[in-house]
Amino acid sequence: MFKGKKVHNKKYLNIAMLGHKHIPSREGGVEVVVEELSKRLVEKGHNVTCYNRKGHHIAGKKFDEESFSEFKGIRIKKVFTINKKGLAAVSASVSATVRAAFGKYDVVHFHAEGSCVMIWLPKLMGKRCIVTIHGLDWKREKWGRFAKTYIRLGEKMAVKYADGIIVLSKAARDYFKNEYDRETTFIPNGVNRPDIVKADIIKNKWNLEKNGYILFLGRLVPEKGVQYLIEAFKKVQTDKRLVIAGGSSDTDIFMQELKKKAKGDNRILFTGFVQERMLGEIYSNAYIYVLPSDLEGMPLSLLEAMSYGNCCLTSDIAECSEVVEDKAVLFRKSDVEDLKNKLQMLCGQREMVFKYKKEAADFICGKYAWDEVVEQTMMLYK
Numbered sequence: 001m002f003k004g005k006k007v008h009n010k011k012y013l014n015i016a017m018l019g020h021k022h023i024p025s026r027e028g029g030v031e032v033v034v035e036e037l038s039k040r041l042v043e044k045g046h047n048v049t050c051y052n053r054k055g056h057h058i059a060g061k062k063f064d065e066e067s068f069s070e071f072k073g074i075r076i077k078k079v080f081t082i083n084k085k086g087l088a089a090v091s092a093s094v095s096a097t098v099r100a101a102f103g104k105y106d107v108v109h110f111h112a113e114g115s116c117v118m119i120w121l122p123k124l125m126g127k128r129c130i131v132t133i134h135g136l137d138w139k140r141e142k143w144g145r146f147a148k149t150y151i152r153l154g155e156k157m158a159v160k161y162a163d164g165i166i167v168l169s170k171a172a173r174d175y176f177k178n179e180y181d182r183e184t185t186f187i188p189n190g191v192n193r194p195d196i197v198k199a200d201i202i203k204n205k206w207n208l209e210k211n212g213y214i215l216f217l218g219r220l221v222p223e224k225g226v227q228y229l230i231e232a233f234k235k236v237q238t239d240k241r242l243v244i245a246g247g248s249s250d251t252d253i254f255m256q257e258l259k260k261k262a263k264g265d266n267r268i269l270f271t272g273f274v275q276e277r278m279l280g281e282i283y284s285n286a287y288i289y290v291l292p293s294d295l296e297g298m299p300l301s302l303l304e305a306m307s308y309g310n311c312c313l314t315s316d317i318a319e320c321s322e323v324v325e326d327k328a329v330l331f332r333k334s335d336v337e338d339l340k341n342k343l344q345m346l347c348g349q350r351e352m353v354f355k356y357k358k359e360a361a362d363f364i365c366g367k368y369a370w371d372e373v374v375e376q377t378m379m380l381y382k
Helices: 029-043 088-101 120-124 145-161 170-180 201-206 226-233 252-262 276-284 300-307 318-324 336-348 350-367 370-381
Strands: 014-018 047-053 074-079 107-111 128-133 164-167 213-217 241-245 268-272 288-291 311-315 329-331
Touching: 014 029, 014 088, 029 047, 029 074, 029 107, 029 300, 029 370, 047 088, 074 088, 088 107, 088 120, 120 145, 128 145, 128 370, 145 170, 164 170, 164 370, 170 318, 201 276, 213 226, 213 276, 213 300, 226 241, 226 252, 226 336, 252 268, 288 300, 288 336, 300 311, 300 318, 300 350, 311 318, 311 336, 311 350, 318 329, 329 336, 336 350
Parallel strands: 014 047, 014 107, 047 074, 107 128, 128 164, 213 241, 213 288, 241 268, 288 311, 311 329
Antiparallel strands: none
16 A cells, blocks of 8 residues: 655645535535635644636536636635536545646545545545545445446445545445545534524515425435425425425436426425525525435534524434434434424424423534534544
8 A cells, every 4th residue: 555645744735635526616515615614724824725617507607616726825826617416526535636636736635436436546645635524425326337346346445445534424434434544534514603684585585484384405316315305395284384404416307397296385495506605595584494315424404503502303214313313303214204204293393302402502503513523624634
């Protein structure tokens, strides 16, 4: 195995980040993590370069951020990208890896498994390579056979060549130990304590009132379980609405299927991708936040929903139950009937809902702090 650079005596590091789509952006949890981590590293005096994909925001070009060469002290460089499903991530991560390998970096930090296929190159060039596994991406339904094989290859390359592997859940740590006998480091994501804001934009745009709706917010992909939520909600007796906020992620056909499934129930609203003030409003004023996922790495949307003081209802997969502990309600994964029953219970028991609301923010913000994430990550870097 190639030896990574020893940087433990160096006060300030030159760090490259790759594997994300774009920053600043909320296209997914990976992008939020890269931005939060990078800006805090810069504040500590380190030099950070993020390799962004070329091309438009995944939810459409109207959501494109202004083109930056620098953002909050982070250097932004765009890399060659083939903007087609299954090729964008591959082409961008290969391009970024080559540039990082020949750049003047002490550490190259890879995000997500698929970006690690060429991790051997920066290792060969003497760089210290760290990988964050944001989830077992080869399990995601949206990927075809080639993409799944490629992502699995990235996982194996990370196991073989990475100087350190960060996982976001104890379940992922067990997976790498059992599958590869590889030790990993558990460093969960962090969350910021937000400002709670009134329902102004969402009131004017969609007539959404405080505590008047049940919220799902995330990418509309099969493993998020939105199909179960729609099916369950249609059976619930309530005057509350179901708000599904988020865009597709190479999953336009699946989104059409969701809208077809929701047809006939005028309580169900698809908002599309939301950000900035609208995002804060939609989190701040929900009655319940629901995350019915079959597969997660560590769901940032769940951390964010709790940080806004939401009562949360989530599937009982380990990656969610580890996060919420006893501060949220669980239902059996993929079980529409159990999900319906839990929704009906919470719609009828306001006291229970407001008990969970009262405890959520202090619990989650105390448990997951970005500054601690940065300190633990720096220990791996050095």
